[in-house]
Amino acid sequence: MTALTPPMIRLRWTFTDGLTLVGRELGRLRQEPGQLVAMLIFPAVMVVLFGYVFGSAIKVPGGGDYRAYLMPGLFSMVTFTAVMTLTVRVAVDASRGVMDRFKSMPMARSAVPFGTTGADLLVGLLSLAIMVGAGLLVGWQPHRGLLPAAEAFLLVMVLRYALSWVGVYLGLVVKNDGVADQLVPLFLPFTMLSNAFVPTDGMPGWLRVLADWNPVSALTAASRELFGNPGAPSGDVAWPLAHPVAAVLLWSAALLVVFVPLSIRTYQRKGR
Amino acid sequence: MADPIVVAEGLRKSFGDVHALRGLDLSVPRGTVCGVLGPNGAGKTTAVRILATLSDPDAGHARIAGHDVVREAGRVRTSIGLAGQYAAVDEKLTGRANLRMFGRLYHLSRREAHRRADELLERFGLMDAADRRVAGYSGGMRRRLDLVTSLILRPEVLFLDEPTAGLDPRSRGEIWDSVRGLVAEGTTVLLTTQYLDEADRLADDIAVIDHGQVMATGTPDELKAAIGDRLDVVLEDPAALRPAATVLNAVAGSDPTMTGADRLSVALPGGGFRLADIVRELDRAGVDAADVRRRRPTLDEVFLHLTDRKEPVR
Numbered sequence: 001m002t003a004l005t006p007p008m009i010r011l012r013w014t015f016t017d018g019l020t021l022v023g024r025e026l027g028r029l030r031q032e033p034g035q036l037v038a039m040l041i042f043p044a045v046m047v048v049l050f051g052y053v054f055g056s057a058i059k060v061p062g063g064g065d066y067r068a069y070l071m072p073g074l075f076s077m078v079t080f081t082a083v084m085t086l087t088v089r090v091a092v093d094a095s096r097g098v099m100d101r102f103k104s105m106p107m108a109r110s111a112v113p114f115g116t117t118g119a120d121l122l123v124g125l126l127s128l129a130i131m132v133g134a135g136l137l138v139g140w141q142p143h144r145g146l147l148p149a150a151e152a153f154l155l156v157m158v159l160r161y162a163l164s165w166v167g168v169y170l171g172l173v174v175k176n177d178g179v180a181d182q183l184v185p186l187f188l189p190f191t192m193l194s195n196a197f198v199p200t201d202g203m204p205g206w207l208r209v210l211a212d213w214n215p216v217s218a219l220t221a222a223s224r225e226l227f228g229n230p231g232a233p234s235g236d237v238a239w240p241l242a243h244p245v246a247a248v249l250l251w252s253a254a255l256l257v258v259f260v261p262l263s264i265r266t267y268q269r270k271g272r
Numbered sequence: 273m274a275d276p277i278v279v280a281e282g283l284r285k286s287f288g289d290v291h292a293l294r295g296l297d298l299s300v301p302r303g304t305v306c307g308v309l310g311p312n313g314a315g316k317t318t319a320v321r322i323l324a325t326l327s328d329p330d331a332g333h334a335r336i337a338g339h340d341v342v343r344e345a346g347r348v349r350t351s352i353g354l355a356g357q358y359a360a361v362d363e364k365l366t367g368r369a370n371l372r373m374f375g376r377l378y379h380l381s382r383r384e385a386h387r388r389a390d391e392l393l394e395r396f397g398l399m400d401a402a403d404r405r406v407a408g409y410s411g412g413m414r415r416r417l418d419l420v421t422s423l424i425l426r427p428e429v430l431f432l433d434e435p436t437a438g439l440d441p442r443s444r445g446e447i448w449d450s451v452r453g454l455v456a457e458g459t460t461v462l463l464t465t466q467y468l469d470e471a472d473r474l475a476d477d478i479a480v481i482d483h484g485q486v487m488a489t490g491t492p493d494e495l496k497a498a499i500g501d502r503l504d505v506v507l508e509d510p511a512a513l514r515p516a517a518t519v520l521n522a523v524a525g526s527d528p529t530m531t532g533a534d535r536l537s538v539a540l541p542g543g544g545f546r547l548a549d550i551v552r553e554l555d556r557a558g559v560d561a562a563d564v565r566r567r568r569p570t571l572d573e574v575f576l577h578l579t580d581r582k583e584p585v586r
Binding site for chain 1: 321324326346349350352354357358360361362363364369374376379405421422
């Protein structure tokens with residue numbers, strides 16, 4: 001706002017306004033329980049498609065149940081949906097004038113990006129819970145106890161939060177929900193080009209490098225390790241797969257360092 | 273013009289090679305409605321965006337209630353409301369939830385935000401739809417909700433950027449009534465529109481803009497008087513169009529506009545025209561007129577005249 005507002009009050013308003021925007025997300029979920037159903041359908045389809053259709057022909061390295069191998073991959077996939085969810089959401093607000101309304105109001109300037117990503121954390125927790133439920137139903141479970149499992153879920157949410165900033169930035173840049181919708185299909189190959197569904201060993205060399213360094217792979221490897229699920233990497237593997245927890249934290253930190261300031265600057269920049 | 277609450281001086285804004293504003297001046301007295309009238313691409317929206325602190329001018333400056341829109345944008349935002357060409361609300365929420373959310377974002381207390389939402393819904397006839405999702409609203413209801421949302425803080429200045437574009441006549445009438453009510457309470461309104469009847473009905477003063485500049489300002493009557501009366505001629509035989517046009521050009525000194533297959537219209541600058549003389553001239557040229565009528569110009573004609581988008585008879 002203006003120089004007249006002391007920093008502490010400004011910070012408080014950023015927080016309060018951000019919370020109001022989180023409340024907006026809750027209101028939408030309440031109005032549209034269908035969104036929750038959609039969240040249920042997606043993992044169900046993925047579990048059936050991969051767990052039972054493709055999985056019947058995939059051999060897990062080191063042995064083990066494919067569905068137990070698959071679930072950490074699906075957790076990663078759901079985590080990465082944050083990018084496209086938020087790209088579309090922010091682009092809708094930008095193209096319908098909602099963003100302009102926010103900007104013409106005397107509200108805290110960084111509340112919109114912070115509130116939007118905060119609200120996505122809520123959606124993320126919910127969709128992760130649904131996914132975990134689906135996993136338990138098909139026989140997946142964590143084997144190494146509560147603490148490592150909690151650590152895995154925490155990692156998932158940390159990376160999701162970092163990714164949501166990428167989504168906000170893309171949405172602010174694209175500004176058009178039609179274009180944002182067209183970006184959505186790009187998301188699938190990105191998550192598939194990883195160790196989420198199949199081991200990367202069988203891929204051609206150049207593709208394998210991409211897959212090994214894909215943050216999806218790091219998150220999947222970290223979850224497998226912390227849940228004690230089959231397919232945890234062994235032997236001579238790329239650094240992110242040998243140190244998956246550190247790799248996820250580094251990825252998250254890097255994304256936040258780049259995209260938080262970028263998103264806030266882009267939001268506050270005056271447009272046409 | 274005592275105490276103008278909106279002042280713009282020499283506003284310029286370019287996007288690449290496109291000069292959207294080329295030195296726009298505007299002054300709106302407190303408590304009045306200023307209609308900014310112009311064709312598509314004239315710079316109306318760019319001007320509103322600068323005044324509403326959404327965009328900075330390349331040159332020139334503007335003040336709202338004495339505060340500079342660039343240097344004191346935060347202060348300006350507390351005294352303006354903006355309703356645009358969209359329904360800038362969350363379509364997935366109910367009308368009531370939208371107003372409460374925006375009330376909170378305007379930093380009203382929770383209780384105050386709820387009270388204000390109910391008050392506005394009641395006053396603008398949206399109470400029946402208050403608990404329905406906006407996605408199910410008609411176009412007119414959405415636009416009314418959009419307008420109402422911009423009123424939460426009781427703004428001193430309300431910017432309405434083509435508030436009735438695409439609405440049916442009844443919904444337009446409802447928006448007009450709402451605007452009149454606000455003005456009666458002292459709100460200053462700056463309204464952009466392409467609809468001349470809208471400006472004619474609502475605006476105290478009109479600024480006709482084109483190519484990023486103000487072409488003329490004045491009350492609707494002043495603008496009409498400035499371009500003089502019009503003469504409409506309806507011909508018995510469309511074949512007589514060309515000789516009739518020649519006669520009218522000679523009498524009025526400008527090319528007449530073809531307003532139909534068998535009719536012409538021409539501006540009569542200044543006074544001193546006698547209807548009888550014109551009829552006689554037409555008769556002498558062998559033109560059979562079914563109707564010859566002298567009248568005040570419509571705002572449409574003022575607009576076309578000023579923005580130089582005529583359609584002369586060829």
